[in-house]
Amino acid sequence: MWRLTLRNAVARPARLALTLLAVALGITFVTGTLILTDTSGRLLDEQFRTAAADADLTVRRATAFDDAMGVEVERDPLPAGTAERVRAVPGVADAQPSARGQGLLTAGGRAIVPTGPSLLLSWTSAPFNAFTLRAGRAPAVDDEVVVDAATARAHGIRLGDTVTVQARTTGTLRVVGLAGFGTGDGVPGGTAALVTLPAAQRMLALGTGVSEIAVAVADGADVRSVRQRLAGELGSQYEIAGSRDVAAASAAAARGQIGYLRVMLLALAGAALLVGGFLIANTFSVVISQRTRELAVLRAAGATGRQVLGSVLGEAVLVGVAASAAGVGLGVAAAAGLRGLAGRAGIPMPGGGLAVLPRTIAVAAVIGVLVTVVAALAPARRAARVAPVEAMRDTPAAGLSGRTRAVTGLLVAAALAVVVTGAGSLALLAAAALVTVAGLTVLGPALAPVLARLIGRPLDLAGVAGRLARQATARAPRRTAATALALALGIALISFMAVVGTSAKDTIRQSYGETITADYVVESSRNEMLGGLPPAVHHHVAGLPEVAVASRLRYGHWKDGTMTAALTAVDPATLPRVTALHLVTGSLAALDTGGIVLAEHVARERALRVGDALPMTFARTGAQRLPIVGLLRDADAQALSTDYVIGLTTYAEHYTEDVDASVFVRVADGVDKAAARRAIAAALAGTPTAQIRDQAEAVAGRTRGIDQILGLTTALLLFTVVVALLGITNTLALSIVERTREIGLLRAVGMTRTQLRWMIGAEAVLVAALAVVIGVVLGIAFGTGTVTALSRTTPLTVVVPAGRLALIVAVATLAGLAAGLLPARRAARLDVLDAIGRT
Structure with missing residues (x-):
């Protein structure tokens, strides 16, 4: 055997x-x-x-x-x-x-903005130095610098060149060495500039x-x-x-x-x-x-x-x-x-x-x-x-008994109801989605012929080849169902990501537009959660005659039990002039007394109210209890990016970081907005990472991460679609072996090679279309349920991206046609007499 x-x-x-x-x-x-x-x-x-x-x-x-x-x-x-x-x-x-601290490198007049940190460090002597020289020597005086080898190679920095390092103060330095970090050529994803200890202390404002x-x-x-x-x-x-x-x-x-x-x-x-x-x-x-x-x-x-x-x-x-x-x-x-x-x-x-x-x-x-x-x-x-x-x-x-089909159908209907309504937790939704897929797998052979005949009706317009393709697809329900469902799963996942991603982006756009009334926002080009703007940016912008008010925001992390959470620090005196915040209860001005404002859903989930204290653990000051002085509408909290809001004074007590994340700007009355933008841009000339953005640009910056993840997952999910398309090719090729005599008879009674190729290609398109219908429906259902479930804690609105889904439908259908080309060619090349003689 x-x-x-x-x-x-x-x-x-x-x-x-x-x-x-x-x-x-x-x-x-x-x-x-x-x-x-x-x-x-x-x-x-x-x-x-x-x-x-x-x-x-x-x-x-x-x-x-x-x-x-x-x-x-x-x-x-x-x-x-x-x-x-x-x-x-x-x-x-x-x-x-x-x-050590943050220090932005500028070479050749252009700022080097990596995806990771821009580090400024002091050079230490052996054996304590994490960096090893690859070329040149160590810095000996305060106007000399060593740059990591990876950055130097990527940006054409050579020994003897002059670079600028911007920290709390800015220095123009001469490159005297190139160094690697550990076993690598540089800090992963970042840049490193190494200077003498006195130079680092001065540029980082550390004093002694x-x-x-x-x-x-x-x-x-x-x-x-x-x-x-x-x-x-x-x-x-x-x-x-x-x-x-x-x-x-x-x-x-x-x-x-x-x-x-x-x-x-x-x-x-x-x-x-x-x-x-x-x-x-x-x-x-x-x-x-x-x-x-x-x-x-x-x-x-x-x-x-x-x-x-x-x-x-x-x-x-x-x-x-x-x-x-x-x-x-x-x-x-x-x-x-x-x-x-x-x-x-x-x-x-x-x-x-x-x-x-x-x-x-x-x-x-x-x-x-x-x-x-x-x-x-x-x-x-x-x-x-x-x-x-x-x-x-x-x-x-x-096949399946009528009772089995009925029970399975009820289970699928119940699971889909749970998924679409978003009832229960995300774990329950995941379980219901699995039940739906499993149920469709069982019901597939019964549903496939019905759907194939319905969806394949337009193929009748193609003549005999189209009608035969529809009949052949319906005649093999088990094979058709398994092949279509494989492709449907890939399409469902892509559609699911499209619905969830688009819903999140639209909600961010809507909540930000309703809450933030500032004319412009100054932010870091790297969109760092913890900031990236030196304090001087706020002072320069606020001092412009074209600016009526400039209000800054900062972010920080804290421990909520064993979990890490984020908070927003604001200036309660200026924030109301650049936002339209709605406090359910309490007062934003009370943040000056050292309290905290919570998103409404957080207070509801924890059974907290104004006057209670929230236990928090800060890295610098340890366990603290901040009094709750207000509850903020959930949509407004989302616009500020966290569910916890404190004042800048309280922030300074618990954090060492001295960088801003955003500066909201309202233009002075009577000043042209375009002229104000030019003035703000001129004031930011000395800070290369600071960007001035209008509302649309600010929203795009906040949703860029969603776009990147959506693009990455979509590209990777295309691999599953490729696997499923192989299934169409595979099963059609195998079905041709099974139908060799039938194909020979069709050729014998007058079907041309071209008609035969069209028939096999139409079968592939019909299977793909069947998969597209099932996949898009499942993807929309799963996405709708997930967004609905998440909206109980985070305000989200379900948005179905019709354009993106239409593109998915078109691409999948064309890919199905491509998947049928090889089997169609093989079928057309069969010898008629040899095919008829097969048993």
């Missing part, structure tokens, strides 16, 4: 290749995702670990937590003299202070303070003991951590910025595997149907049902193993492509060689074999159960 299994697997190379490709594409998603995230994690760990390899301990200001949402918190500087106190502790061999101190323990001294002595000497306001722990925390924060990418890619990989599973099951089902007589002969010759089952599953195992091997190979290429896509979507990815771990190969093998075997199990069981005499009589497979 094993020899027979091997012979069957290789006897039909075209069928084998198509099935292998379907599984391999699904495995490619999984392995590409694992390789990409494993590589990023390894490179980040190596870079930060190498950077801290020669320091035993790091002294910093203590904070309640180290990072939030993938961003390391900013700490207060260490006072002058701290390094001397550290060196005086027994067991300390050396201690080197350093300064420093950011941290790297400590080397004397030979023979116990690191733990030295750490305890340092803690006793410096007190609880200081944090003494192992340098490798600090490096690991920095790497973890960097990995946190790409963590959601892994979740998204694995979800898409699951979708691709599901679609591939439909194709595999359909392929094996058709193949078993074509081999019914062959299997019957085997049964008559003495083969047991178990042996037949084992033969079919053995073929599935061979396909799974081969596809897994191909998927791992393709996954390496996919990881490189995904890295490029992520970079274009604004997700910084470290450079370096790709890491293929044994675990990745094992996961690919297990998933590939498991998916293939599970998909082939039902056809294999049907083959094993058919008695030899029944098989030789060519008895059609039994």
Whole structure:
């Protein structure tokens, strides 16, 4: 039986290749995702670990937590003299202070704005320096700088060039060296400028303070003991951590910025595997149907049902193993492509060689074999159960009973009702969506003929070829349903993302337009959540005679129990003049007393009201209880980007960061808006990252992230559509083998090669159209339910993007036609007499 299994697997190379490709594409998603995230994690760990390899301990200001949402918190500087106190502790061999902060590089008159941080750091001597010289020398005087090698290479910076570094103050510096960070050529996704310690302190406005101190323990001294002595000497306001722990925390924060990418890619990989599973099951089902007589002969010759089952599953195992091997190979290429896509979507990815771990190969093998075997199990069981005499009589497979169809139909209807109405939690919606897909899989063979005849009516206009295509599609309900549903799932996911993304963008646009009444908004070109505008921007703009009022916003992170949340800091005196906020109760002016305003839904969910206190944990000041002084309408809170609003005075008490996120500007009465814009732009000339935007531009900046994620997921979901289109090609090719005699007879009675090609192509288009109808309807239903469920906590309006969905319909239909070209060509080339002679 094993020899027979091997012979069957290789006897039909075209069928084998198509099935292998379907599984391999699904495995490619999984392995590409694992390789990409494993590589990023390894490179980040190596870079930060190498950077801290020669320091035993790091002294910093203590904070309640180290990072939030993938961003390391900013700490207060260490006072002058701290390094001397550290060196005086027994067991300390050396201690080197350093300064670090934000510093924007400008070269050749153009600002270098990376996707990640723009760092300004002090150069420290060996062995404490995280950077290693690749060319030139270290900075010796205050007007010299070392630039990371990656930035220098990308922007043509050479030794001897002059660059500008803009921090709290701006300096014009001469490049004297190029350096790498750890094992890489630069900071992942960012830039680095390294200057002398006095220059860094001056440009970062640290005075005589420093950011941290790297400590080397004397030979023979116990690191733990030295750490305890340092803690006793410096007190609880200081944090003494192992340098490798600090490096690991920095790497973890960097990995946190790409963590959601892994979740998204694995979800898409699951979708691709599901679609591939439909194709595999359909392929094996058709193949078993074509081999019914062959299997019957085997049964008559003495083969047991178990042996037949084992033969079919053995073929599935061979396909799974081969596809897994191909998927791992393709996954390496996919990881490189995904890295490029992520970079274009604004997700910084470290450079370096790709890491293929044994675990990745094992996961690919297990998933590939498991998916293939599970998909082939039902056809294999049907083959094993058919008695030899029944098989030789060519008895059609039994369909579902009326009771089973009725029960399944009710389940699908109930699940769809839950999905469309958005009832319950997102977990319940996900479960209902799965029930819907499973139910449609069961009902597919019953629904496919009805839908095919209905949707295929326009094909009658194409004459005999169109009518025959419609009849052939309806005559094979099981095959048609499985092929269409595979493509429908891919289209449903794309339609779902389109509905959710468009709804989110439209809601942001609507709430922002209703709440923000400012004429212009000054923001960072990088759209940083935590800011990016130096305080001087607000002062310059507010001092212009063309400006009536300039109100600034800041953002910060805080711990809500074990979760991280964001808040908005505002100036309650000027904000009402540039916004139309609606407080349900309380007063915005009361923020000056140190309170907090909550979004209405937060107060409702937590049973809070004005006068209660909200427990909050800040990185700098630890656990605090802020009095609730007002409740804000949810839509207005959404326009301010968070559900928690504090005053700028309160912000200064709990945060070290001194950057603004936005400055809302109202033009003075009688001043032309275009003239005011030119004046504001002139005032911002010294701040390259600051951009002036009108309402439409500001909304576009806030929705750019949604567009990037929507574009990334749509591009990746197209892989699932490609897998499903392979299913159309595969099943049509197999059906031609099954219908060889029928095709020969059609040619014998006068059908031309062109008419035959049109008939096969029309079948492909009809299957694609069937998939489009099901997919778009499911996508709209799933998207509507998700937006409705989310709107209970976040104001969202369901928007169906008709234009984008129409484009999806057109592309999928044309792709279906393309999928039928190869089978149509093969059918047209069949020899008429040979085809008629087939049995």
